[in-house]
Amino acid sequence: KAGVTQTPRYLIKTRGQQVTLSCSPISGHRSVSWYQQTPGQGLQFLFEYFSETQRNKGNFPGRFSGRQFSNSRSEMNVSTLELGDSALYLCASSLALGTYGYTFGSGTRLTVV
Amino acid sequence: SQQGEEDPQALSIQEGENATMNCSYKTSINNLQWYRQNSGRGLVHLILIRSNEREKHSGRLRVTLDTSKKSSSLLITASRAADTASYFCATGLQGGSEKLVFGKGTKLTVNP
Numbered sequence: 001k002a003g004v005t006q007t008p009r010y011l012i013k014t015r016g017q018q019v020t021l022s023c024s025p026i027s028g029h030r031s032v033s034w035y036q037q038t039p040g041q042g043l044q045f046l047f048e049y050f051s052e053t054q055r056n057k058g059n060f061p062g063r064f065s066g067r068q069f070s071n072s073r074s075e076m077n078v079s080t081l082e083l084g085d086s087a088l089y090l091c092a093s094s095l096a097l098g099t100y101g102y103t104f105g106s107g108t109r110l111t112v113v
Numbered sequence: 114s115q116q117g118e119e120d121p122q123a124l125s126i127q128e129g130e131n132a133t134m135n136c137s138y139k140t141s142i143n144n145l146q147w148y149r150q151n152s153g154r155g156l157v158h159l160i161l162i163r164s165n166e167r168e169k170h171s172g173r174l175r176v177t178l179d180t181s182k183k184s185s186s187l188l189i190t191a192s193r194a195a196d197t198a199s200y201f202c203a204t205g206l207q208g209g210s211e212k213l214v215f216g217k218g219t220k221l222t223v224n225p
Contacts, residue, residue: 004155031211033211033212033213035215042215042216042217042218043201043203043215045212045213045214048211048212050211055211056211056212058212088153090155090156092156094211101146101148101158101161102146102148102156102158102213103158104148104155104156104157104158105155106154106155107153107154107155109153
């Protein structure tokens with residue numbers, strides 16, 4: 001069974017640009033969450049989606065947004081990129097988190113120059 | 114802010130030895146999970162222990178949970194070089210959210 005697929009794997013953007021990252025969850029998983037990982041702050045929760053509805057949002061500025069489609073695929077968008085947005089962005093899907101935990105994708109490494 | 118704090122931050126052992134990592138957290142939880150991450154790649158789910166469980170095993174892994182002390186430990190027995198990775202604890206909070214709050218991790222190095 002295919003895992004969680006994140007595209008692209010690597011991305012280099014310039015300050016002020018915007019970026020869209022994509023995540024395809026495991027087939028049948030309706031819950032998708034996004035995390036940002038940096039050396040300084042570690043793993044920080046961004047959003048959580050279930051059946052196209054955002055159920056939770058982390059403590060990030062409004063430049064960070066996301067959505068989930070009817071096929072459970074999810075995208076996150078970061079507008080007006082800043083140098084501090086350079087990070088590994090991880091997407092995770094779950095069948096039933098309280099029982100099985102998350103399956104993570106390999107991440108998108110975003111570098112802002 | 115981090116909910117979980119792993120201890121130690123780094124651990125170096127020889128192949129065949131056991132590795133123990135500890136995690137402390139602050140608020141009430143539904144469950145606690147351990148994940149492994151190899152060198153900047155995605156996280157791999159290792160084990161989930163519910164708040165009403167005290168101990169769980171999976172292969173060479175043993176996890177304990179003490180909710181009165183708000184702490185958990187992960188024991189890897191008979192370690193292998195392939196176990197070299199960063200290990201994170203993550204807490205699933207009460208309230209129906211799927212959000213996980215991660216600690217900063219323990220970097221484990223297993224020397225052949």
